[in-house]
Amino acid sequence: MEKVLKLDSNNKEAKNIIYIINSYEASKKYFEEGNLNGAEEEINKIPSEYSKYNIKDKVDNLKEDIKIKKDNINKINEELNLISSLIDKKEFKKASEEIGKVEIKNGTKDQEEKLEVYKNTVNEEIKKTELEEKKKK
Incomplete structure (x- = not known):
């Protein structure tokens, strides 16, 4: 995505995918540290478009893990x-x-x-x- 942004710095989809990945990673880190409020806050920042990408299952699973915990x-x-x-x-x-x-x-x-x-x-x-x-x- 970073290569795409170097070629086209206004590419909204690339920016959105990077945002989704970064929010997922931050949420996962908070979850692993036991900070469920931080994990929930980060995962809720992810826009609904995440469901169009390969990360969908990971985001959905983390949302469920947070809820269960x-x-x-x-x-x-x-x-x-x-x-x-x-x-x-x-x-x-x-x-x-x-x-x-x-x-x-x-x-x-x-x-x-x-x-x-x-x-x-x-x-x-x-x-x-x-x-x-x-x-x-």
Whole structure:
């Protein structure tokens, strides 16, 4: 495309293709870095004409990957909120069950860290409860 632009600097199609490729590459880089908002912002800059070119499948696949990842993160946030609520209500056994259901491999580092804190809190509280019950007996 750059050769085309050297011959015809006003070639709109060549400029458009370069823009599409650059936006796709930027979006892909953001996605790989875990910056989903940046990835989504860049991929949404791509004009609809991308569907006429060989890059169509790559753009469509990346759009789907971004959507899936964002959906997974939102689902994990809902699960973490439920666990937090159960901890606040001192329902530690239920919280422990919910912790076991979280598929954290699809989450963010922050979510992993938060889940680890919840695990430790719940395990400590369950141990305390068990010790108190043993003392009563």
